[in-house]
Amino acid sequence: EAGVTQSPTxxxxxxxxxxxxxxxxxxxxxxxxWYQQALGLGLQFLLWYDEGEERNxxxxxxxFSGRQFPNYSSELNVNALExxxxxxxxxxxxxxxxxxxxxxxxxxxxxxxxxxx
Amino acid sequence: QKEVEQNSGPLSVPEGAIASLxxxxxxxxxxxxxxxxxxxxxxxxxxMFIYSNGDKxxxxxxxxxxKASQYVSLLIRDSQPSDSATYLCAVNAYNYGQNFVFGPxxxxxxxx
Numbered sequence: 001e002a003g004v005t006q007s008p009t010x011x012x013x014x015x016x017x018x019x020x021x022x023x024x025x026x027x028x029x030x031x032x033x034w035y036q037q038a039l040g041l042g043l044q045f046l047l048w049y050d051e052g053e054e055r056n057x058x059x060x061x062x063x064f065s066g067r068q069f070p071n072y073s074s075e076l077n078v079n080a081l082e083x084x085x086x087x088x089x090x091x092x093x094x095x096x097x098x099x100x101x102x103x104x105x106x107x108x109x110x111x112x113x114x115x116x117x
Numbered sequence: 118q119k120e121v122e123q124n125s126g127p128l129s130v131p132e133g134a135i136a137s138l139x140x141x142x143x144x145x146x147x148x149x150x151x152x153x154x155x156x157x158x159x160x161x162x163x164x165m166f167i168y169s170n171g172d173k174x175x176x177x178x179x180x181x182x183x184k185a186s187q188y189v190s191l192l193i194r195d196s197q198p199s200d201s202a203t204y205l206c207a208v209n210a211y212n213y214g215q216n217f218v219f220g221p222x223x224x225x226x227x228x229x
Contacts, residue, residue: 033217042221043161043205056216090160094216105151106207106217108160 002027004093004109012115013081021076021112025093031055032074033094033106034066038087046089049074081116088113120144121208121220129226136193138223140206143187150182150189151207154200155222161205165191196227 005024013019025032034046045058049068057064063079072093078085094106122141130136138152149168153161167173167180167189179192189208193200206220 031216035219043219045218048216088158088160092217104149105163105166107163108153111160 004091004107006089006091006109006112008112009110010113010115012117015081015083015116017081019078019081019085019114021078021089021091021114023074023076023091023093023109025072025074025091026107029093029095029107030072031094031106032068032072033092034074034076035090035092036060036087037090037111038084043090047076078114083116086114086116120218121206123204123206123220123223125221126224127226128223129228130196132196132198132227132229134196134227136196136200136225136227138191138193138204138206138225140189140191140208140220141187142189142206142208142218144208144218145184145187147208149209150180151217152178152180152189152191153205153207153219155203155205157203164204193225196225198227198229201225201227 007022031050033048035043037043047057047066048055052068066076068074088111090111092106092108095104120143151166152164154164155161165180167182173180177194181190203222203224205222207217
C-alpha cells in the first residue's frame with residue numbers, strides 16, 4: 001500500500017514568488033495535516049483539512065493557505081515567499097474523526113524542502 | 118504553558134542500555150498519544166501509539182501513559198546506535214482545536 005506522497009521533493013524559489021506543494025494521503029485517509037519544520041527546530045502546525053474542509057490552522061500569516069480536493073489530496077500554497085519560509089514542509093494523513101476525542105495515528109510523507117533565495 | 122513538553126537533550130546512553138524519554142502535556146482532554154522517531158533530514162516515523170493508562174510494549178519499545186499526571190514516556194531497551202535520532206511526542210489536543218500537537222523532541226544519542 002502506498003504511503004503519503006509529497007511533491008516536489010525539493011523546491012527552490014525566489015523571494016516574493018509563490019510556492020505550491022502537493023500531498024496525496026494514504027488511501028482511505030480523510031484528514032491531511034501540514035507542518036513546517038525549519039532547520040534544527042520542531043514541527044510547527046500549519047493546517048488541518050478533513051473531508052474537504054479546513055478544520056484548523058496554526059499561527060501563520062494568511063499568505064499560507066491550502067485546500068483539500070474531493071479525492072482527499074491537498075495543496076499548500078505559500079504566497080509572497082520570504083527567506084524565513086525556507087524549511088521542510090511535512091504532510092501527514094490519518095483517519096481522524098472530527099469531533100472525536102480520539103485520533104488514529106498519523107503517517108508522514110517524505111516532505112518537501114523549500115528553499116527561498 | 119506549552120501544550121506538549123519534552124527535554125530537548127541530548128540524552129546520551131551507552132549501547133545496550135535503557136533509554137527513557139519523557140513527555141508532559143497540558144490538555145486533560147487528550148486521549149491519544151504517539152511517539153515518532155525522526156532521523157536528521159528525514160520525516161517523522163511512527164513508533165508507537167497508546168490510548169489507555171498503563172504500559173504498551175512493542176519489541177524493544179514500551180510506551181507508558183499516566184493520564185492523572187499528564188505524562189507519557191517511551192522506554193527503549195537494549196539501545197542501539199541506530200536508535201540515535203530525535204524522538205517526538207505527539208498528543209491529540211481536542212480542546213485546543215487541533216488534532217496533533219508535537220513536542221519539541223528529545224535528541225537521543227546511543228554511544229557504541
